Structure formats: C-alpha cells, structure tokens
Amino acid sequence: MILVVDMNSAENPFGFSEFVLPIVSIAEKLEKCDVNHYLEVNEKSLNGYDKIILSGSALKNTVTLDQTARFTWLKDCGKPVLGICAGMQTIGLVFGGHMEKCREIGMTEIATVKANILFSSTFKVYALHNYALVPSAEFEMLAESANCVHAIKHKHKAVYGVLFHPEVRNKEVVERFISAFHVDRRI
Amino acid sequence: MKLGVLFSGGKDSILALHKAAEKEKVVCLITLVSENKESFMFHTPNIDVTALQAEALGLPLIRKATAGEPEEELKDLEEAIAQAVKDFEVDGVVTGAVESVYQAARIQQICNRLGVWCVNPLWKRNxxxxxxxxxxxxxxxxxxxxxxxxxxxxxxxxxxxxxxxxxxxxxxxxxxxxxxxxxxxxxxxxxxxxxxxxxxxxxxxxxxxxxxxxxxxxxxxxxxxx
CATH class of the missing domain: 3.90.1490.10 (putative n-type atp pyrophosphatase, domain 2)
Known part of the structure; x- marks a missing residue:
C-alpha cells in the first residue's frame, strides 16, 4: 500500500488535481494507494503503508519548505520514500541540505551520474522549479542538469528525491520506485 | 484567489473555466487572436466567437491580437496577462492544458515572471x-x-x-x-x-x-x- 502525500498548501485548491492525481493514476495501476495531506501525516499515520511518495506543488507554493519540522518522521520512518520536486526539496532540508536559486521550467536534459534503480543514461524531463536542493553529505547525487542536482538518494536509507516531475513525461521513474519496493502481502 | 482564464472558446478552456469557478472566483477571460495559422499556442478557427461566449458567460474579455511569431506571441500573451493583473487584479491564470508541455511550460514561465499562480485543472487527465x-x-x-x-x-x-x-x-x-x-x-x-x-x-x-x-x-x- 502506497501513501501519496499532498504537498500543496490550502492557498492553492487546484494543486491536488495538478500535482497529486497524476501520481495516483500511475501508482494505483501497480498497487493500492491512499492520499493524505502533509498536515495530516505523522509517525502514527504511516502505519499500514509500505512506501511513501511526496508530491510536487505549484511554482508559487513553497509552503512545505518553511515547515520542515512537520516532516521529521522522514528520518526514522524506515520506509522507502520518493520525493518529487517540493517533495525532494523538503526531504533534503529535513536531512540538513539547503536551497539555492535555480530556475528551470520546461523540458530539461539531465544526466545520470550514478547507477540506480530509477533511471539511467541522459534523458529529458519536465522541470518546474525556481530553487534547487544542495543536499547534505548524507545523500549521493544520482542525476544532474547543466544547472543543478536533479536526483538524490540517501546513502543508508531507501529515501530518494527527484527535482523533475516524473508524472509528466517519465512515469516509468514512479513505476520503478513502486516495483522496486513491492511488498507481496500474499506471503 | 481571483482568476483569469486563457480562453480559446474550445472545450478544454471552457471545461477548465468551469472547474476553476467551482473553487475560486473567475473575473475575466483572456484571448489571443493569432494571425498565424501554424501557431502552436493560439490558433483556433472560430476565435471571434469568444466575444459571444464571454457575453454568454457574463465575463469581461481581454482580447489581444498577435502576429503569431513564435517568441513574439509569448510577449503578446504576457502583455495580455499583465493587463488582467492590472485591470482585474487576478492572482492566477487558468489554462486548459492537458498534455502539451510546450504550452504549459511557456505559460508557467510567464506567470512566474508576473508573480501569479498558473492553474491547470485538466493537467494529465485521461x-x-x-x-x-x-x-x-x-x-x-x-x-x-x-x-x-x-x-x-x-x-x-x-x-x-x-x-x-x-x-x-x-x-x-x-x-x-x-x-x-x-x-x-x-x-x-x-x-x-x-x-x-x-x-x-x-x-x-x-x-x-x-x-x-x-x-x-x-x-x-x-x-x-x-
């Protein structure tokens, strides 16, 4: 069972359909999934979920970046996590990274710099961000564009982040994350 | 949130308008009239009907002509959205984009420059x-x-x-x-x-x-x- 975390602020009532539902439509073809708003997620509410996907949000919506204290559960949840755009940025901040200005809007070429389970080679992605993450030493970089880090993985945890929006043109990235951590509940 | 809708008069822009109006206040429509039949952004056969549609909706229409050259038409669109911000104090712009990253990215860039929300209620829908x-x-x-x-x-x-x-x-x-x-x-x-x-x-x-x-x-x- 997948938990998709809605990272959109109440200020933008359209964020759910634009940034969360496209992920759900990919995920639910592989496994059952639920959606919870980030304000409702805590250590206890994660029970019953095998893996977690943090959604992206609109360009003007950076609210979760100011509320990293709400995401401390990321450090010890022990579950695979994939953060998308704002989701990746939030993960990075929780683990001690910081942000820098980096505007990329539209199709952007990124290059894989470390072999991983989500993607390989050089490929084009849909980017929608004004800031990029400078990750802490707890993370290794998996991919980068000409301008910034585009994908990370925690060195000792199954915690991944992608700055691009895989739900737009690279849905296989979401599918591979889900498949890699598939839990067969029939056993 | 006060919204302006990018409005071609086709099904996607009008469905996006309906979805936007369910949650927030739509205060104006924005139409670019392109002279370029090959335009990826704005060409549509009955663009003149938008005036009647706006009247039917009871919404003011910002209508701007553009020669439809690839980059110039984006400047014209930016001016039209800037006019919506100035005249109707819109906080955001609604598009009917579903799959086109070409259109969506360019409108996102303009909204980002102008500091307004870019709302895509139909994005990635089946x-x-x-x-x-x-x-x-x-x-x-x-x-x-x-x-x-x-x-x-x-x-x-x-x-x-x-x-x-x-x-x-x-x-x-x-x-x-x-x-x-x-x-x-x-x-x-x-x-x-x-x-x-x-x-x-x-x-x-x-x-x-x-x-x-x-x-x-x-x-x-x-x-x-x-």
Whole structure:
C-alpha cells in the first residue's frame, strides 16, 4: 500500500488535481494507494503503508519548505520514500541540505551520474522549479542538469528525491520506485 | 484567489473555466487572436466567437491580437496577462492544458515572471474521460477544425456526443491520434455550457476543407435564451 502525500498548501485548491492525481493514476495501476495531506501525516499515520511518495506543488507554493519540522518522521520512518520536486526539496532540508536559486521550467536534459534503480543514461524531463536542493553529505547525487542536482538518494536509507516531475513525461521513474519496493502481502 | 482564464472558446478552456469557478472566483477571460495559422499556442478557427461566449458567460474579455511569431506571441500573451493583473487584479491564470508541455511550460514561465499562480485543472487527465465529462456536463461542442489523417470534412460542424467519443477513441488506438485533439488533430467550439446564461445559435457557417485538413467557420451567430 502506497501513501501519496499532498504537498500543496490550502492557498492553492487546484494543486491536488495538478500535482497529486497524476501520481495516483500511475501508482494505483501497480498497487493500492491512499492520499493524505502533509498536515495530516505523522509517525502514527504511516502505519499500514509500505512506501511513501511526496508530491510536487505549484511554482508559487513553497509552503512545505518553511515547515520542515512537520516532516521529521522522514528520518526514522524506515520506509522507502520518493520525493518529487517540493517533495525532494523538503526531504533534503529535513536531512540538513539547503536551497539555492535555480530556475528551470520546461523540458530539461539531465544526466545520470550514478547507477540506480530509477533511471539511467541522459534523458529529458519536465522541470518546474525556481530553487534547487544542495543536499547534505548524507545523500549521493544520482542525476544532474547543466544547472543543478536533479536526483538524490540517501546513502543508508531507501529515501530518494527527484527535482523533475516524473508524472509528466517519465512515469516509468514512479513505476520503478513502486516495483522496486513491492511488498507481496500474499506471503 | 481571483482568476483569469486563457480562453480559446474550445472545450478544454471552457471545461477548465468551469472547474476553476467551482473553487475560486473567475473575473475575466483572456484571448489571443493569432494571425498565424501554424501557431502552436493560439490558433483556433472560430476565435471571434469568444466575444459571444464571454457575453454568454457574463465575463469581461481581454482580447489581444498577435502576429503569431513564435517568441513574439509569448510577449503578446504576457502583455495580455499583465493587463488582467492590472485591470482585474487576478492572482492566477487558468489554462486548459492537458498534455502539451510546450504550452504549459511557456505559460508557467510567464506567470512566474508576473508573480501569479498558473492553474491547470485538466493537467494529465485521461483524454477519453475529459471528452465524456464535456458531454455529461451538458456542453454543446462542435468540431471546428480537423488537421490529421484520417479525419476529414465529414467531422466538421458535428457535435461531440458519446458515439463520436467512441469513434475518436477507436481512431486514437488505430492511428495514434490524441482523442481529444491534444496534438492539434481537432479543434472545437463550445456553443453552450452550464455556465452560459444564453446559448449560441449559429446563423451562417461554411466548411472549408481539403483532404484531412479543414475548418468549420462560423460566419454569423447570436445569443438566444436557453
């Protein structure tokens, strides 16, 4: 069972359909999934979920970046996590990274710099961000564009982040994350 | 949130308008009238009907002409959105983008520069489901342009109904067309929708077609009671 975390602020009532539902439509073809708003997620509410996907949000919506204290559960949840755009940025901040200005809007070429389970080679992605993450030493970089880090993985945890929006043109990235951590509940 | 809607008069922009209006206040419509028939951003056959649609909706229309050159038309769009910000104090712009990253990214860039929200209520929606929603919600939508094989003049002026949706989906499976015209295969004009206070009656029209390319041009129309 997948938990998709809605990272959109109440200020933008359209964020759910634009940034969360496209992920759900990919995920639910592989496994059952639920959606919870980030304000409702805590250590206890994660029970019953095998893996977690943090959604992206609109360009003007950076609210979760100011509320990293709400995401401390990321450090010890022990579950695979994939953060998308704002989701990746939030993960990075929780683990001690910081942000820098980096505007990329539209199709952007990124290059894989470390072999991983989500993607390989050089490929084009849909980017929608004004800031990029400078990750802490707890993370290794998996991919980068000409301008910034585009994908990370925690060195000792199954915690991944992608700055691009895989739900737009690279849905296989979401599918591979889900498949890699598939839990067969029939056993 | 006060919103302006990028408005071509087709099914996607008017469905996006309805979804935006369910949650926030739509205060104006924004239409770019392109002289370039090849424009990826703004070309649509019955763009002049937007004035009647705006009247039917009871919303002011910002209408801006553009020569339709690739980068110039984006400057024209930015000016039109800036006018919506100035005249109607919009906080955001609504688009009917579903799949086109070309359109979506350019509008996102403009909104980002102007500091307003870019709202895409139909983004990544299933195209067949969108067509079904348009019919189920009571839109009267006609095909106003066809631009891909094997579509031809027999489609022009016809209303989208469940049978047509099945035909479009079958063609998408056989020929790889986008069923809702996301790749520019079809253009549509909405003559009636739930938010219309009056409906549009076509008084005079013509079909201009050659092979797999053609338009249904509304030459004269008026608003009538629903």
């Amino acid at each position: 195209q067949k489901a969108l067509l079904e929603e348009v019919v189920a919600e009571g839109f009267k939508t006609v095909i106003s342009g066809v631009f891909a094989y094997p579509l031809d003049k027999t489609w022009l002026g016809k209303q989208i109904d469940p049978e047509m949706i099945e035909r479009l989906v079958a063609l998408s499976e056989e020929y790889g067309l986008s069923p809702s015209g996301e790749g520019g295969e079809i253009e549509t004009t909405v003559l009636d929708a739930p938010m219309f206070k009056k409906k549009i009656e076509v008084l005079d029209s013509e079909v201009e077609a050659q092979g797999n390319s053609g338009v249904f041009r509304i030459k004269q129309a008026r608003l009538t009671e629903k």
